[in-house]
Amino acid sequence: xxxxxxxxxxxxxxxxxxxxDYYQPKKLPAPPxxxxxxxxxxxxxxxxxxxxxxxxEAIIRTKNLGEVRLxxxxxxxxxxxxxxxxxxSYPNQFxxxxxxxxxxxxxxRNRLYYRNYLLYFSQFxxxxxxxxxxxxxxxxxxxxxxxxxxxxxxxPVGDRVRLxxxxxxxxxxxxxxxxxxxxxxxxGAGYLQGIVTTGDRQNNTTFGLGxxxxxxxxxxxxxxxxxxVRKVSPKLSFITxxxxxxxxxxxxxxxxxxxxxxFDRRRHAFDLAAYIPFFIGPGVSSLVTFAPYASYHxxxxx
Numbered sequence: 001x002x003x004x005x006x007x008x009x010x011x012x013x014x015x016x017x018x019x020x021d022y023y024q025p026k027k028l029p030a031p032p033x034x035x036x037x038x039x040x041x042x043x044x045x046x047x048x049x050x051x052x053x054x055x056x057e058a059i060i061r062t063k064n065l066g067e068v069r070l071x072x073x074x075x076x077x078x079x080x081x082x083x084x085x086x087x088x089s090y091p092n093q094f095x096x097x098x099x100x101x102x103x104x105x106x107x108x109r110n111r112l113y114y115r116n117y118l119l120y121f122s123q124f125x126x127x128x129x130x131x132x133x134x135x136x137x138x139x140x141x142x143x144x145x146x147x148x149x150x151x152x153x154x155x156p157v158g159d160r161v162r163l164x165x166x167x168x169x170x171x172x173x174x175x176x177x178x179x180x181x182x183x184x185x186x187x188g189a190g191y192l193q194g195i196v197t198t199g200d201r202q203n204n205t206t207f208g209l210g211x212x213x214x215x216x217x218x219x220x221x222x223x224x225x226x227x228x229v230r231k232v233s234p235k236l237s238f239i240t241x242x243x244x245x246x247x248x249x250x251x252x253x254x255x256x257x258x259x260x261x262x263f264d265r266r267r268h269a270f271d272l273a274a275y276i277p278f279f280i281g282p283g284v285s286s287l288v289t290f291a292p293y294a295s296y297h298x299x300x301x302x
């Protein structure tokens with residue numbers, strides 16, 4: 001009987017020790033670091049561990065090259081391998097324009113861009129060189145009713161400063177073309193604007209000064225513009241562009257304030273914004289109005 005008691009005691013003690021050992025916290029192996037792929041504008045792809053990323057640069061640690069620093073304006077996209085879409089980070093790929101007003105950044109060379117504004121207006125822009133682009137904007141449903149031809153030349157003057165000049169010809173079919181269906185004549189005018197942009201393609205500030213051109217002469221009406229672009233999350237950019245108009249006649253002073261967001265995606269983007277135009281002058285009946293805004297941007301080609 002004594003031997004039976006001793007055996008039972010040893011069995012219970014062994015079970016208790018095994019239970020204690022089972023519930024002891026165990027060191028789990030550290031999860032593997034995620035692998036990222038960074039695509040650059042020249043087509044280069046780098047794969048490795050993403051050490052750091054901010055609005056100015058990204059640092060990736062690769063197997064063969066070690067740590068590589070990349071400016072944000074070199075990067076097309078950053079993707080985590082094996083991650084769901086919500087884990088991806090997309091830069092603002094349409095930095096050559098805020099929403100309506102251009103910046104001093106150029107369109108990518110040999111790249112075609114398409115934009116649509118509120119369904120009514122469509123725009124194509126093509127980068128001829130790193131510093132020169134051309135474009136056309138037209139009324140989506142009847143292209144020859146309202147259209148424009150534009151070009152922009154810009155160049156860097158420092159690491160974070162660019163200067164540019166944008167020119168635009170605007171043509172409108174007159175004599176009741178839209179209503180009566182007649183051919184009508186084209187009434188045209190020009191617009192010339194100087195641009196200064198500071199910052200990088202993801203976070204920048206743009207100042208502009210423009211004049212209308214008619215019959216080879218500059219208009220007395222001056223349009224000033226000021227805008228900000230800020231990358232606020234991996235898939236979202238905040239954009240505000242604002243205009244001031246100084247002239248003589250029925251409108252002595254006018255302006256337009258705006259704020260909105262851009263949903264950045266891999267090859268396209270969506271804009272949602274609100275504009276508040278206001279005018280002061282003897283021919284103005286309403287001082288302040290409100291206008292919602294939406295647009296779509298698309299990169300065409302590889």
